[in-house]
Amino acid sequence: MKIGIYGAPYSGKTTIFKLLVGDVNEEIGIAKVPDERVDFLSKLYRPKKTTYATIEFVDLPGLSPELPRKEKNQILSKIQNVDALLWVVRAFKDESVPRYFDNAGKEAEYLHDELLIRDLEIAETNIEKLKNAKRKLSHDEEHQLEALEKCAKALNEEKFVKLIDLSEDEKKALSSFGFFTMKESIIAVNLDEESFKKKAYEGKEKVEEIVNENSLAMMEMCGKLEMEINELEEDERKEFLNDLGLKESGIDRLAKVVYSALGLISFFTVGEDEVRAWTIRKGTNFKKAAGKIHTDIERGFIRAEVVKYNDMKELKSMKEIKSKGLMRLEGKESIVEDGDIVNIRFNV
Ligand SMILES: Nc1nc2c(ncn2[C@@H]2O[C@H](COP(=O)(O)OP(=O)(O)O)[C@@H](O)[C@H]2O)c(=O)[nH]1
Ligand SMILES: [Mg+2]
The missing domain is CATH 3.10.20.30 (Beta-grasp domain)
Known part of the structure; x- marks a missing residue:
């Protein structure tokens, strides 16, 4: 499974990426999905090898209003083939880190609009292409055109493709276009310690509205602080997490949100050679x-x-x-x- 990290510059994307996959200097990293059931089975069987489920993350440059369309498209094309998007929305205050939007609500709205614009462009370009074809369309192409027109209509009404009632056939006909609003999205609100503890930040209502209207998943994180906590020894780490009112680390919580948003479950194989978790759709x-x-x-x-x-x-x-x-x-x-x-x- 592959997840693209999407957001504006300085929202904490790379910080959260590193929190999830470790301190790598690459755009792609792999996070091990913590699972206490695997821990238990591994202790029981003492296998030569223990294999946890993994999630692959792709870190991206930020998207911002002043970038030319072409550059935005280039950035987005890097996550064309991911299974889901993790939006990192900035809600932390820090005068020393530049900021593009006044508050988390405006930032989330911007990210939402960019995906709509990008998908509408894809839909319209491909509708034109099919309509202008100087030959009779095949049965499949006719079908594709109809599905694309359905998408374009929804997108024009600011509705995500994933919310349209599509048949399995229509979904298949659309699969090659890589619509971003057809993928699941999880919003990670990146807070500072104070706002995290208060569970309050500017623009929260708007963020929640976007989450609800588009059936997205959401979680709150404290990117920088969780990163620092991660570097501590086990005992101290638990204490600091506790102090934040957290029982689990960032990747623990994110993995649960991702599995539930994508409808994923795990099954296990066990033996002397290997104890292993496998990820499948419900x-x-x-x-x-x-x-x-x-x-x-x-x-x-x-x-x-x-x-x-x-x-x-x-x-x-x-x-x-x-x-x-x-x-x-x-x-x-x-x-x-x-x-x-x-x-x-x-x-x-
Ligand atoms: N105060 C504070 N700073 C943060 C937080 N997350 C990231 N930063 C800082 O913001 C800057 C940009 O973070 P980065 O992760 O590179 O953002 P990106 O541009 O979205 O990849 C860095 O200096 C981070 O240390 C946070 O939760 N709180
Ligand atoms: Mg970055």
């Missing part, structure tokens, strides 16, 4: 999930042996679980649930 069946592990396993799928994480946590032994009859056998069409520990029987 509603994925066992055969498809097996394909995550290996295409051969999907192809030769026979059945899945499935154990609930909570049963494993309680009984701490596969033998016990089996003797209590708590292991299920599932066929290829059954749906994987969050926390399933899965062993696939297959035949190649």
Whole structure:
């Protein structure tokens, strides 16, 4: 999974990027998704290797009103293929760091408008292209044109593409255009310590309005401070986080928001060699999930042996679980649930 970090200059994008992926000097970084269930299973099995789920983040230069269209498009094109956008909206006060917008509400509104403008441009350009084609359009192209016109109409009414009622066919027809407003967006409001503790900042109402109207996800962060806390020893770190009223680190909280916004869940495979978390969309069946592990396993799928994480946590032994009859056998069409520990029987 890949997430693009989007925002205005000096909003704290790179700070939050580094908080998530570590102190790398690259535009792309990988964050390990903390999961106490993996921690537990790893302690239980003592495998040679423990593999957590990961999220890839792409850090971008900021977008601001004075940039020419072409440059904005160049910046945005770097996140054309991400699964979701993480908007970093500045709400921290710091006289020493320049600021483009008076408050977080105006900044979020600007970011919202830029995505609409960009998507409308894509829709209109492609509508023109299809309409001006000097030949008869194929059936697929006719279909694409109709879907594009639906998008253009919505975007003109300032409505995100993801809110339009689209059929699976229409979604497919639109998939190659990489509409930003068709992706999920998560707004990270970057606060200073004082406003974080008060849960108040200028422009909050507007930010919440944008979140609600477009069905976005939102979280509050304290980028710089959390970054500093991150560098402390474990005990001290907990104390500082506690003081902020936080139980979990930034990546912990973000991972939860991302999984819920994107409808993702985890299943696990366990053994002496490896304990591993796998990320899938809610509603994925066992055969498809097996394909995550290996295409051969999907192809030769026979059945899945499935154990609930909570049963494993309680009984701490596969033998016990089996003797209590708590292991299920599932066929290829059954749906994987969050926390399933899965062993696939297959035949190649
Ligand atoms: N006071 C304060 N400064 C911050 C915070 N987050 C980032 N900064 C500072 O703002 C400046 C710009 O941050 P950066 O992450 O590079 O912003 P970017 O342009 O969005 O990538 C840096 O000097 C940061 O140290 C914050 O939460 N509070
Ligand atoms: Mg930056």
